[in-house]
Each structure stands twice: as C-alpha cells, then as structure tokens.
Amino acid sequence: MTITEKILARAAGVDRVAPGQLVEAEIDVVMCHDVTTPPAISMLVEKGIDRVFDPDKIVVTPDHFQPAKDVPSAELHKRLDDWAKRHKIKHYYKLGRAGVCHALLPEQGHIRPGEVSVGGDSHTCTYGAFAMFSTGIGSTDLAAAIATGKLWFKVPASMKFVLNGALPHGVYSKDVILAVIGRIGTDGALYRAMEFVGPALAGMSMEARMTMTNMAIEAGAKNGIIGFDKVTQAYLDEHLKEEVAYTVFESDPDAQYLATEIFDCSKLEPTVALPHLPSNAVPIGECAGKAMDQAYIGSCTNGRIEDLRIAAKIMKGRQVVIRTIVVPSTPEVWKQAANEGLFDVFYSAGCVISAPTCGACLGGFMGVLAQGEKCVSTTNRNFVGRMGHPRSEVYLASPATAAASAIEGKLTDPRRYL
Amino acid sequence: MAKAHVYKRDHINTDEIIPARYLNTDNEAELAKHCMEDLDKDFVKKVRPGDVIVAGDDFGCGSSREHAVWAIRGAKVQTVIARSFARIFYRNAINCGFYLIESADAVDKIKDADEVEIDYDAGVIRDKTSKTKITFLPLPDFALEIIRDGGLLDHIMKTSA
Numbered sequence: 001m002t003i004t005e006k007i008l009a010r011a012a013g014v015d016r017v018a019p020g021q022l023v024e025a026e027i028d029v030v031m032c033h034d035v036t037t038p039p040a041i042s043m044l045v046e047k048g049i050d051r052v053f054d055p056d057k058i059v060v061t062p063d064h065f066q067p068a069k070d071v072p073s074a075e076l077h078k079r080l081d082d083w084a085k086r087h088k089i090k091h092y093y094k095l096g097r098a099g100v101c102h103a104l105l106p107e108q109g110h111i112r113p114g115e116v117s118v119g120g121d122s123h124t125c126t127y128g129a130f131a132m133f134s135t136g137i138g139s140t141d142l143a144a145a146i147a148t149g150k151l152w153f154k155v156p157a158s159m160k161f162v163l164n165g166a167l168p169h170g171v172y173s174k175d176v177i178l179a180v181i182g183r184i185g186t187d188g189a190l191y192r193a194m195e196f197v198g199p200a201l202a203g204m205s206m207e208a209r210m211t212m213t214n215m216a217i218e219a220g221a222k223n224g225i226i227g228f229d230k231v232t233q234a235y236l237d238e239h240l241k242e243e244v245a246y247t248v249f250e251s252d253p254d255a256q257y258l259a260t261e262i263f264d265c266s267k268l269e270p271t272v273a274l275p276h277l278p279s280n281a282v283p284i285g286e287c288a289g290k291a292m293d294q295a296y297i298g299s300c301t302n303g304r305i306e307d308l309r310i311a312a313k314i315m316k317g318r319q320v321v322i323r324t325i326v327v328p329s330t331p332e333v334w335k336q337a338a339n340e341g342l343f344d345v346f347y348s349a350g351c352v353i354s355a356p357t358c359g360a361c362l363g364g365f366m367g368v369l370a371q372g373e374k375c376v377s378t379t380n381r382n383f384v385g386r387m388g389h390p391r392s393e394v395y396l397a398s399p400a401t402a403a404a405s406a407i408e409g410k411l412t413d414p415r416r417y418l
Numbered sequence: 419m420a421k422a423h424v425y426k427r428d429h430i431n432t433d434e435i436i437p438a439r440y441l442n443t444d445n446e447a448e449l450a451k452h453c454m455e456d457l458d459k460d461f462v463k464k465v466r467p468g469d470v471i472v473a474g475d476d477f478g479c480g481s482s483r484e485h486a487v488w489a490i491r492g493a494k495v496q497t498v499i500a501r502s503f504a505r506i507f508y509r510n511a512i513n514c515g516f517y518l519i520e521s522a523d524a525v526d527k528i529k530d531a532d533e534v535e536i537d538y539d540a541g542v543i544r545d546k547t548s549k550t551k552i553t554f555l556p557l558p559d560f561a562l563e564i565i566r567d568g569g570l571l572d573h574i575m576k577t578s579a
Contacts, residue, residue, distance in 0.1 A: 039444035072442035138484035138510035362438040
C-alpha cells in the first residue's frame with residue numbers, strides 16, 4: 001500500500017484499502033475558519049444537531065477576512081466566535097493569535113504524522129507535508145465532521161513525483177511545484193494523491209515542503225503527501241506541544257502508482273505561472289521584463305518566516321518601485337520577522353507590512369487589484385479576478401522572484417540579487 | 419422549458435462561479451445575484467428557473483467554497499452538465515443534494531440556448547432543439563442515496579437514527 005492508503009486504512013479501522021474503495025474514516029483534526037465554518041454552524045443549528053464530536057480536536061482561527069474587513073465579515077466572525085465559545089473549543093485562536101490557517105496549525109503543533117485532517121478550505125492539503133492525510137472540504141462535509149468526527153472518502157489512487165537532484169541557487173520549492181503543475185495541468189492529478197519523493201526533498205525545510213503540498217489542489221489532487229524523515233522529526237520536536245504518540249507510515253516498495261513523474265530539480269529555473277491558470281508555468285527567462293503594478297508576499301503558500309527572510313535578503317539596502325505588500329502569515333511569524341529586523345528592511349525598501357490575513361490572495365482586502373493591474377504574487381491561484389478586478393492579472397512566483405520583481409517593477413530573475 | 423447555457427471552456431473555477439469578494443455572506447439568494455459573474459456578467463439576467471449550465475473539463479476547480487454550489491442552486495439552475503468536475507465541487511454538490519451530470523457526449527452535442535429535458539433516473543437528456551437523445555451514466559448509488567435523502571446531513575441523521 002502507499003502511505004496515503006495506509007493512513008486511510010488506519011483511520012477506517014481496516015487492514016487494507018484499495019484505490020476507489022469507499023471508507024468511513026475517523027477524523028483526528030478539523031480545521032475551521034471564518035468563511036466556510038459559519039455556514040456549517042448554521043446547518044447544524046438548523047438540523048437540530050448543534051454539537052461537536054470533540055472540542056479538543058477542532059482548531060478554529062479566523063483568517064480570510066480578519067481583522068473584519070466590513071460589516072458582513074464581522075458578522076461571520078461573530079457567528080464563529082459565539083459557536084467556539086458555546087462549545088468550549090480548546091484551540092480557538094482569536095485576533096492577536098489568529099493566523100493564516102495552514103501556516104498556523106503546523107506552527108502551533110496541531111499537525112501529526114499518520115493522522116487524518118480535514119478543513120473547510122481547499123489548501124488543507126498543505127498538512128500532507130507531515131506524512132499525514134489531509135484534504136479540503138466544503139461546509140456540509142465540515143458540518144458532518146464537526147458533529148460526528150467521521151467522513152466518507154473514496155480512497156484515491158496515488159501518483160508518484162520523484163524529485164531528483166538538488167535545487168540550484170535561486171530556485172525554491174515554489175518553482176518546483178509550479179513546474180510540476182505546469183507539466184501535468186490543473187487537473188493532472190484530479191481525485192489522486194500526489195506523493196512527493198526523492199533526494200531533492202532532503203534539502204528542503206518543512207516550510208519549503210508545505211509550499212509544495214499546499215498547491216497539490218492546484219493540480220486537482222485530493223491530497224499531497226511527503227514521507228517522514230529527520231527534517232519532519234526536528235520540526236515536530238520543536239512545535240508539538242502535547243505529548244501525543246503518532247504513527248509513522250511509509251509506502252511499501254511494491255505500492256501501486258497510477259503514474260510516476262520524474263523531475264531533475266537541478267535543471268529547474270525560477271518559474272512563473274502566467275495568468276490565468278497555475279499550470280501556465282514558464283521559466284523566468286520567458287517572461288522577464290513584463291511590467292508589474294504590485295508585488296504580494298504572503299499567504300498559506302509562501303508567508304512563513306523562511307519566505308520573508310528570502311524576500312528581505314533581496315530587498316536589503318534596495319528600494320521597491322511598485323506597491324509591495326508583505327503579509328506575515330501568523331503572529332509568531334510576525335514577531336520573529338520583527339525580532340530579526342526584517343521589518344526594518346521592508347520598511348526601508350518601501351513595503352507595507354500587514355497583519356496576518358489571507359487578505360488579497362483571494363481578492364478579499366488589503367491589496368486588491370484595479371482593472372488592468374498586474375501583480376507578482378507568492379500565492380497559489382491566478383484565476384480570472386482572483387485578486388481583484390476580473391480584468392486584473394496575477395503572476396505566481398517564489399518570494400525571491402516577487403522581491404526581485406518589486407525592486408525592478410517588472411518580472412525579474414532573482415538570481416542576480418542572491 | 420429548460421434552456422442550456424453553454425460555456426465550452428475547461429477549468430471554470432470557483433472564483434468565476436462566485437468571486438471571493440462576495441464570500442462575506444452565505445445567504446443563497448444574495449450569492450445567486452453574482453452567480454458566474456466573472457465569467458459572464460449577464461448570466462443572472464439570462465438564466466431562468468430550471469435552466470442548465472453546460473461546460474468543459476474540470477468544472478468547479480479551485481476553492482472548497484460550497485458557496486459556488488449555493489450560488490448556482492440559488493440561481494435556480496437545475497443541474498450542471500460537464501465533461502468532468504473538480505473533486506471538491508463534485509463532493510459539495512452531492513452533499514447539498516444537487517445533481518451533477520458528467521457527460522462528454524452531452525457537452526459535444528448540446529448547443530447554447532438549446533432546450534433540454536432530463537430524466538435523471540433513466541440517465542437520458544433529450545435535446546429538443548436538435549432532436550437528439552443523449553444517455554449519461556447516473557451518479558453512483560451512494561451519491562444518489564445522499565441526494566435522495568436531501569443532502570449529507572439529512573442522510574447521516576436518517577442512517578444513524
């Protein structure tokens with residue numbers, strides 16, 4: 001069996017599962033935020049089943065529109081807050097401790113190998129970087145998970161992505177995942193598990209790995225997953241707060257894969273996904289020079305401390321020439337960036353620094369685009385209208401490429417600044 | 419009579435179906451006012467109760483927002499016929515008790531503004547305009563059970579009672 005199959009088998013209480021099989025799995029962690037959870041709460045109240053399966057296994061953080069961007073979003077936050085208090089949700093991160101969910105949960109020690117996690121957000125696949133099964137769901141599934149702690153799943157067939165070689169200077173995991181999606185397309189892994197293996201992973205931090213599993217959904221996948229190793233262990237030793245035993249699963253040598261894609265990472269270049277699909281990936285050489293109006297550095301894909309360090313390294317002692325918005329993804333990242341002096345670098349370069357929020361990544365607030373504007377962004381989607389006006393454009397890139405492009409006001413190869 | 423609104427494109431995503439700037443509400447009638455807005459701003463003016471949306475591959479890709487299903491249902495669209503659906507959208511629709519039809523044949527044959535009639539149990543679409551009969555594979559049994567029960571929560575309450 002693959003690692004994904006083994007985790008689902010454990011969660012379903014059976015010895016074996018096979019792709020295509022329907023299983024009912026026990027959920028270990030349910031992630032709740034401010035957009036998809038309030039409707040789930042309303043459904044439960046309406047059906048007369050306003051209960052939670054376990055108040056200690058639900059993690060709540062407002063993030064999409066926090067701090068509240070307008071009255072309707074304030075109402076969403078109020079509904080979330082009332083519910084979290086009513087059910088005595090143990091891990092409820094309020095404004096001040098709330099952050100972009102997929103950066104917050106691993107950082108605060110809620111993510112453990114071998115477990116099953118679901119969240120009312122498509123990028124919940126991020127947590128697969130920790131050798132767990134994790135997938136995004138809608139509000140009705142979320143309501144069911146909150147009330148029962150169980151959900152039905154069709155076991156996905158797995159695709160293997162072998163990442164050979166080491167990343168060259170100036171090339172990051174964001175470039176790798178854009179290249180992967182560029183090769184297979186936005187439905188290239190539809191309904192599948194994307195399992196990443198290979199020597200290039202050894203050189204990637206957990207932050208870098210999360211950037212890749214985060215974008216598994218952009219290839220249509222049900223989950224992205226990376227096996228456990230010393231890097232995983234070290235991150236968990238630092239971040240897990242509770243003594244909870246976890247199980248490490250790994251794929252069998254004879255596990256079945258629907259397809260295997262091999263990448264030579266040593267040949268990759270900084271990569272940009274052009275509008276309007278994450279799969280429109282091209283090497284920087286093919287798009288450098290395109291004028292931009294804004295740079296956005298943040299989100300669940302690339303708003304962690306490592307990302308801000310890379311951007312600051314490039315911006316140090318330089319000036320940005322376009323609007324540049326830096327969004328630390330969690331309060332912890334915010335504090336760390338401040339302590340390391342990164343905010344001084346961003347301030348001096350002419351950037352604005354935001355509170356942790358999903359903000360403009362989804363066109364919510366804090367940097368939405370006007371008609372005809374172009375933004376180089378470290379986020380995950382560049383669909384029509386994603387960050388603002390339907391006739392604005394989003395160019396997805398690594399924090400290094402976004403920072404270098406901010407300095408030149410056009411898409412720029414970051415390698416000359418590193 | 420149900421009219422087909424055909425969008426031949428692939429990868430029509432949740433940001434086009436219901437842009438995130440409207441996600442500060444989960445009111446279905448409110449969401450319906452902006453259904454398909456970033457793809458076709460005239461859609462809500464054209465659509466009539468019972469109409470169908472026809473699209474290419476990977477319909478509903480992107481966000482997990484069930485608001486996309488609610489916006490379409492709120493616009494009184496009876497079903498979406500696509501070559502294929504993105505995973506979370508497909509699952510959300512079933513969970514809401516909203517029927518989807520996956521049929522490459524139908525997408526090839528149905529033209530914009532054609533009048534169609536759908537027999538869900540028999541798996542048949544009749545295109546009245548072109549006088550064509552198109553068969554499709556109904557949803558799997560477990561999905562039909564959820565839809566017949568009125569959605570996942572009602573299904574759970576019924577089966578666990």
